[in-house]
Amino acid sequence: LVATKKGQAIRFSEEDARELGRTGQGVIGIRFKEGEDQVVGITLCSMPSILTVTENGFGKRTPIEDYRIQGRGGSGVINIKTEGRNGDVIGVRAVKDEQEIIVISSKGQTIRIPVNGISVIGRNTQGVTIIRLGENEKVASFAIVQKTEAQ
Numbered sequence: 001l002v003a004t005k006k007g008q009a010i011r012f013s014e015e016d017a018r019e020l021g022r023t024g025q026g027v028i029g030i031r032f033k034e035g036e037d038q039v040v041g042i043t044l045c046s047m048p049s050i051l052t053v054t055e056n057g058f059g060k061r062t063p064i065e066d067y068r069i070q071g072r073g074g075s076g077v078i079n080i081k082t083e084g085r086n087g088d089v090i091g092v093r094a095v096k097d098e099q100e101i102i103v104i105s106s107k108g109q110t111i112r113i114p115v116n117g118i119s120v121i122g123r124n125t126q127g128v129t130i131i132r133l134g135e136n137e138k139v140a141s142f143a144i145v146q147k148t149e150a151q
Contacts, residue, residue, distance in 0.1 A: 001050060001067060002029040003041040003079055005088040009123075010076030011045060011067040028073040041092035049120060051095045052080045053103070053130060055138045056087035060127035061095065061120045078124045086126055093144050103131045103142045114147065 003009040010030045017027055030039065043050070045064050053059040060080065067077065082088055095101075097116040104110050111131050119128050131139065 001041075001043050001045055001064075001092065001094075002039055002076070003052070003089060003092040004030065004032065004076075005038045005040045005082075005090075006033065007078060007080045007082040007089055008033060008076040009050075009067060009079035009092065010072075010074055011064075011069050012072040013069060014044075016072040031073060031075050033075055040089050043092055043094045045094055047094035047096045049095055050079075050092055051101065051115065051118065051144075052092050052127065053090055053101075053139060053142050054080065054082065054086040054088065054127065055090050056085060057103075057105075057129060057131040057133045057139055058086045058127040059118060059130040060125065061115070061118050062123050063120060064094070066123050081124065081126045084126075087138070090139055091142060093142075095144055098147060100145050100147050101130075101142050102145055104140050105131065105133055106138045106140045107134065109133070109137070112145070115144075
């Protein structure tokens with residue numbers, strides 16, 4: 001699955017991206033729509049859902065089955081709505097319920113939440129609040145971690 005910062009995503013078979021040498025330029029994964037200029041995530045679809053997080057602290061999980069397999073080089077499908085409150089996508093990851101995510105803001109705020117605490121909803125939606133941000137604050141990054149036992 002390849003995702004863009006403006007909310008598009010394309011899922012294609014791993015065999016469609018042929019193996020190239022060290023000096024190869026690669027192949028087209030997704031064609032950008034007007035105004036899109038950046039791929040923000042490439043993930044293998046080995047887990048039951050895809051987690052998408054936006055710069056304004058919103059996110060969602062979407063079942064992998066909601067992303068139909070297409071040919072490489074298409075424009076993809078809507079992954080998340082980025083207009084209005086959400087802002088641009090900062091990343092996508094394949095996740096499972098047993099994991100947690102750590103979200104870090106541009107001002108150093110860090111939270112750790114269970115993946116199963118994030119709603120599973122359809123592709124063409126805005127998502128739910130993952131982290132509450134202050135004024136002029138954005139999500140800087142997030143990472144998937146394994147749950148740890150409380151001591």
